[in-house]
């Protein structure tokens with residue numbers, strides 16, 4: 565069962581603004597910067613490290629809509645039973661990419 569992440573109201577409105585910017589077609593770099601201001605964790609990209617994985621990166625700005633995870637969900641707020649949509653590995657298989665390897 566997926567439960568919505570706990571988000572305090574001020575963060576929620578910031579998040580809405582960020583998603584609105586994205587919907588309006590603002591450049592990804594602008595959206596990403598706004599998202600980071602709302603919640604630094606939204607700038608983190610998490611890569612699946614399972615050896616059998618064809619390759620998957622979790623981007624909090626995109627979420628994982630196929631699994632019911634809304635855009636703007638920090639990796640830390642994913643349910644514990646969330647798994648990699650490509651290979652089925654659990655959250656513990658994921659490693660955070662350092663900021664310098666994230667392309668904007």
Ligand SMILES: [Zn+2]
Pocket residue numbers: 612613614617618619620648649650651652653
């Ligand atoms: Zn995977």
